[in-house]
Amino acid sequence: MHLLIIILAVSLIVFLxxxxxxxxxxxxxxxxxxxxxxxxxxxxxxxxxxxLSARVIYVIEHFSLGFLNPLVFFLFPYFPGLSLAGxxxxxxxxxxxxxxxxYPIGRIFDFFSxxxxxxxxxxxxxxxxxxxxxxxxxxxxxxxxxxxxxxxFVKILLPLNTRGEIEDGSLxxxxxxxxxxxTLISLIVRxxxxxxxxxxxxxxxxxxxxxxxxxxxxxxxxxxxxxxxKKE
Numbered sequence: 001m002h003l004l005i006i007i008l009a010v011s012l013i014v015f016l017x018x019x020x021x022x023x024x025x026x027x028x029x030x031x032x033x034x035x036x037x038x039x040x041x042x043x044x045x046x047x048x049x050x051x052l053s054a055r056v057i058y059v060i061e062h063f064s065l066g067f068l069n070p071l072v073f074f075l076f077p078y079f080p081g082l083s084l085a086g087x088x089x090x091x092x093x094x095x096x097x098x099x100x101x102x103y104p105i106g107r108i109f110d111f112f113s114x115x116x117x118x119x120x121x122x123x124x125x126x127x128x129x130x131x132x133x134x135x136x137x138x139x140x141x142x143x144x145x146x147x148x149x150x151x152x153f154v155k156i157l158l159p160l161n162t163r164g165e166i167e168d169g170s171l172x173x174x175x176x177x178x179x180x181x182x183t184l185i186s187l188i189v190r191x192x193x194x195x196x197x198x199x200x201x202x203x204x205x206x207x208x209x210x211x212x213x214x215x216x217x218x219x220x221x222x223x224x225x226x227x228x229x230k231k232e
């Protein structure tokens with residue numbers, strides 16, 4: 001339990017630190033008067049929604065009467081159980097529909113997603129430690145994959161986005177695609193029963209996230225011509 005709290009706390013610190021480093025001098029945020037305080041406020045709202053949706057999806061998939069007790073439901077460090085796919089889905093949906101003061105939501109989504117990529121290696125490595133590193137793909141290889149992806153995004157894709165060659169929001173959708181696909185591969189590697197694997201709620205959510213993010217990426221980049229996406 002204590003190790004779980006430490007993993008979540010370190011992941012949160014990494015997320016916020018990377019968000020600060022990446023976004024503190026972004027010209028679009030400066031022009032839109034989006035301060036780090038505003039960005040962090042939106043981030044905490046998003047994290048809260050993500051944790052709640054992660055808990056709800058876990059409870060749905062592993063329902064027992066004990067979860068009807070509010071203390072059991074909300075004190076997840078003492079009664080563990082979070083769905084990462086549910087958390088990502090809830091946070092993504094909240095970020096994309098958050099329209100307070102006409103913030104540049106697409107760009108905020110991009111930077112949240114890159115900070116999330118930075119925090120994922122901590123979470124998966126910590127999960128590997130909790131499991132005694134029995135699953136080396138999740139505990140070692142997935143953190144490496146996400147770190148390489150983050151470096152590629154920051155060094156290659158973010159400059160393209162800054163120059164206007166990639167639409168705001170597209171980096172976020174690409175991040176979710178990488179997360180969903182990599183996590184699905186990890187689950188497939190560990191699956192013993194394919195039919196049982198396909199029927200898992202987390203797997204269904206990951207597939208929905210993968211397909212919807214791919215379609216929204218095409219829409220955002222205007223590859224689907226009959227849909228018009230309003231630029232931020």
